[in-house]
Amino acid sequence: MGDGRLSNSGSNSSSKPEWLEQYDVIGKIGEGTYGLVFLAKIKSNRSKSIAIKKFKQSKDGDGVSPTAIREIMLLREISHENVVKLANVHINHADMSLYLAFDYAEHDLYEIIRHHRDKVNQSINQYTIKSILWQLLNGLNYLHSNWIVHRDLKPSNILVMGDGEEHGVVKIADFGLARIYQAPLKPLSENGVVVTIWYRAPELLLGAKHYTSAVDMWAVGCIFAELLTLKPLFQGQEVKGTPNPFQFDQLDRIFKVLGHPTQEKWPTLVNLPHWQADLQHIQERTYNNAGLYNVVHLPPKNPAYDLLSKMLEYDPRKRITATQALEHEYFRMEPFPGCNALVPPQPGEKVVNYPTRPVDTSTDIEGTISLQPSQPVSSGNTMSGAHVMQNRSIPRPMPMVGMQRMQPPGIPAYNLASQAGMGGGVNPGGMPMQRGVSAQAHQQQQMRRKDPGMGMTGYPPQQKNKRF
Amino acid sequence: MAADFWTSSQFKQLLDPEELNVVHPLDKERGITAEDYKLIKFHISNYIVKLAQYIKVRQRVVATAITYMRRVYTRRSMTEYNPRLVAPTCLYLAAKAEESTVQARLLAFYIKKVQSDEKYRCEIKEILEMEMKILEALNYYLVVFHPYRSLTQLLQDAGMSDSTQQTWGLVNDTYKMDLILVHPPHLIALACIYIASVQKDKENTAWFEELRVDMNVVKNIAMEILDFYDSYKLMSDENRISAAMNKLP
Incomplete structure (x- = not known):
């Protein structure tokens, strides 16, 4: 293009x-x-x-x-x-x-997981899991460093390339809900959007007003666990048709596995609207059986477990970032993540043939x-x-979610009035300037620099050459 | 990249000044000149601002809409893309892109309030059809960086927060010209701050010198803005505008 x-x-x-x-x-x-x-x-x-x-x-x-x-x-x-x-x-x-x-x-992770669970009844090999996770984090790190939050990560939105030049390369897809977060983002629910709740971060379920990149990391944690166990980690029953982001069953499932959130672990918890409102008496419930390692069948000392638990950190500010996750010990030990998730680099390893779409x-x-x-x-x-192709059968409805509803207008306009003021048709202040100021006279000014913040990140590799 | 101007499509698409106001062959046939282009775009930018006041959208939406409109006419003719329809449609598309969707029905309604001239009336369907043509004309590049984003921070840094409103107004006025198609937005912001500091007799040389930017470019942008104010009376002359607009179909 x-x-x-x-x-x-x-x-x-x-x-x-x-x-x-x-x-x-x-x-x-x-x-x-x-x-x-x-x-x-x-x-x-x-x-x-x-x-x-x-x-x-x-x-x-x-x-x-x-x-x-x-x-x-x-x-x-x-x-x-x-x-x-x-x-x-x-x-x-x-x-x-x-x-x-x-x-x-x-391929996509939804189909890969399903194939292992329902068809071959065998877990995904460790190399493939690690390679998928690394590539997913690598893509996410790129998005987050460019201030883009995806907001709807789930297995069906994580694609894996089939045979060809890019075999086994992971691709993050479906950007219909993604946003550049230079300005604070409103919760999806306010725009009347419905997305799968299984991968939704607890701060959103408790009514947090703004999105941060940490919501994507929570989803990655849920996906990581699902790759390990072949089952959705927190498979809550969704209450449909409510504009309220509070989904009790989803929170209940999270708390049962990760334990009751406390203000100690998560200081800003008390400020979240649905924690405060305490509609279902969540504050008083006791969830003492914290056992994530039992669910994913990993010993607590295992690096995979350590990384997973850091992705599922309650406090979004303490949750591991994509950059940090890529540096985690898990990726520095064998099997090392390769760029073809489907074919382990070591010869002799079994290669699973996933069905075509x-x-x-x-x-x-x-x-x-x-x-x-x-x-x-x-x-x-x-x-x-x-x-008509032999090995292809009836398609499943893809669990992708789109949104069609319009958001209401009504964001207040401001500062339009200032338009009127200018344009008096005079040179305001009688600027002491001449055209074509000599280039040399100003060369030294280009060299020094105070701070890099200009609302722009980075500087151009070269300035576009222009005539003035 | 979406958040980094230097890797953005906008940076790659910046034009040389001589690439602007090149009259499309179809428009030439109708006797439309480069001067008419400037006048029509000026008039249409003001029209977008007026419409925006009715539908109540943020300044950023207005700025994006005007940028879209100006980009369209670097590639397409006014004969085929009637500015009277392109204006509301750019606002419609910009509102979607900037997350403050406005109904086409509402726009069609306010058009009648803003412009009594029958020629501006349009059906909802026409707006929707033009939306697709504009998407195509923009080559589907929709992210626009504006000077507003760096303005507050720069003003604060320069110790000129008290000039925010004045500088903001100057930035608004830069959309009556093609500056946003030619210069990186933070340089436009700096040019406006430069003008504001001269007007206030604020000695800011040291501050500007410490920025690692080409002050020649900043001063030249400032000159262009001031030249524009000099020609403002001429530009806003109703008779000249309607003469130019009347050359359109």
């Missing part, structure tokens, strides 16, 4: 939008509230697979969904080997649908694209039998 190859839809009269011509669409691989995901091959390079995410028009007739806007906005700026790559964006103007094309990843070849993308403006989406699908 960025080289002008981003296509626009054809206003031509052919049977499909122009941009679609570059793909062979194989079938549907996922479905969520945001829309549909299709698997496609690039015609000019058949070895390259692409996942095309089609966004539905938002229901309330308000154009491109804010989720899609945020996802595009962030993915267009970031680039890292452990973050999913946005290969292209397409628009079909006729039915106003939007498509994000990603490099395709054959099921593809529903009965739903073709063309059947979901309308070429005529203001015409309902035709349901007649143009299935092409040639694409």
